[in-house]
Amino acid sequence: MTSGLLLQYVAAGLTYGAIYAVVGIGFNIVYNATGIINFAQGEFVMLGGMIAWTLHRLVPLPLAVVGAVLCTMAVGALVEMTFIRRLHKPSVLRMIVITIGVSILIREVALAAWGESVRALPYFTGSEVSAIEILGARVSPQVLWTLGTGAVIVAFLVVFFEYTRVGREMRACAQNRDAAALCGLPVRNLVTLSFVLSAGIGALAGCVVSPITYTSYGIGAGLAIKGFTVAILGGLGNSMAAVAAGAVVGLLESFSVVLLPTAFKDTVSLTVLLTILVLRPAGLFGSREAARLKAF
């Protein structure tokens, strides 16, 4: 294999990884605040792409993206306040059932609103055929946008959870809700905020991957599975780890194509996921002790 081809596979792997990671990060926020997985995260991604597509017919692209993020954040808040806020000490199982229900609800509403057509935002820079040549490999500029967006989101989240008061309060809320409430933290508002944030980040991810993957009402579930995979693989709650895990899964899938029929691509990534979860239940980068304390 020539080095150009080798790098082309690397580029393909990073493309997959970037898509998975940027979706996977969204899972971490709700998890960090509540200790649960929000299975409607994929639908937030879908809503972001769809709303941005609709707005883009009226306003320029950057405004459409901002608008989509804000709208989806409102949906996130609405979801939390309607279905989750009033629950007293919801069990993990109950939250899973609720969020799966919400995801189906959002999907059906999107089907009614937009129909079954597949849509795409225009490429942020360049077009469907343009590519940037890096060391002999050709990469679509949208992949760089996706990687860049992922990096910005991760940086924001690290600062937010480590260094801001609200971020630390959210983590406290996840570790022990009662203790956090006793300390006077507005636990319920923090949980709402976590849904708002993850909806916003999901929507942003949905916008930036839309030119590559296309957007339709049903795309959320598929993206969420891969995003969930890398979130788990990296170690839940850790956004930087999700990016690294995204790269690992993406590269594995890409290089599996070289050796195996492409039909085995997903098998390879799932096999790796299962193996790692058996050997390291806390994920690649998560700590064992921390994992034992968490609900998942």
Add this chain to the structure above:
Amino acid sequence: MRHALTALAAAFALAAPAAAQEPVKVGALLAVTGGASFLGAPEARTLEMLVEELNAQGGLAGRKVQLIVKDTGASPEKAVSFARQLIEEEKVFAIIGPSTSGETMAVKNLAEESKTLLLSCAAAEVIVNPVARWVFKTPQKDSQVAIRIFQQMRKMGIARIGVLSSNTGFGKAGKEQLAKLAPEHGIQILVDEVYDKAATDLTAEVTKLKAAGVQAIVNWSIEPAQSIVIKNARQIGMKVPIFQSHGFANIQYVKAAGEAAEGVIFPAGRLVVADVLPDSHPQKKLLEAYKKGYEARFKEDVSTFGGHAYDALLLLRKGVEQGGLDREKVRAAVENLKGVVGTAGIFNLSPTDHNGLDLDAVEMLTVKNGRFAVLGQ
């Protein structure tokens, strides 16, 4: 008083047959949502429009038609359970659909056992080969499509190709036809890969084709992956011709692929190029009328898939015109229809050919400036 009673009785006598005239139930198994919604949605809309028109003209054999559409979401399991429901509970006269080949194969036996006319809107050759008594299909066969692709390749001097297909019934059937027919056309398939129907990016797959040094790519699928393939191939700098199956004949795929779709070659029925056909073409009038009616009503571009449902209802109508509402007579009538001008071509059915279209029904098309055009015109 007696007169009044007589009049009343007469009124009842007149009214009675009308009240007893229950509508003819026609079932439709269509993938309105899900991965094959590109097929099922225009099919459902087409039927909705045509059945309204048909009822306005008096329906089938003087009885109104009641259309019962079941959304299978392209799932063979759902198709089977809906087919049971249509056959056993609704007791439908005939079923139009399913939209996809995998689903059709799953319900084929049900139609045979219950002696229910099944007019499939799916492409795979296996649906009608070997012939099943009660099963017909309206789209061109995938073998004919594959032959037209290979003929075109020979013209262009292409001998070594790469094949991509999705893991659906449609993709699998197409892949098999390509593999079977390639040797006799002097074409060598260097790489033959299957991808997931929900694939979001296929850069690694096309890189594999690039590494093998193929002279052309053939992609066989119905999902949005059709657009993703051509985009990714162009992005990594592959300049070879890209061929698609007849699954590409929906302008939405062209829009989704944007610039990358330019020059893609694919075989399909003439519906999508109705406006550029010469006036003398036998299909011209019908195609333009359907296109105009559909586009005015649903505010979206017509696609060949809706046309397959159009043809299915057309065959049923012609069959009922000859055989009344007797199932066996209608089946025999449909089986012997000759020279029926439909959207996919001119149907000449026979007991050994339950499709009735020949190679001429398939036109080689391409994309020029974001629109469909006849190749070489």
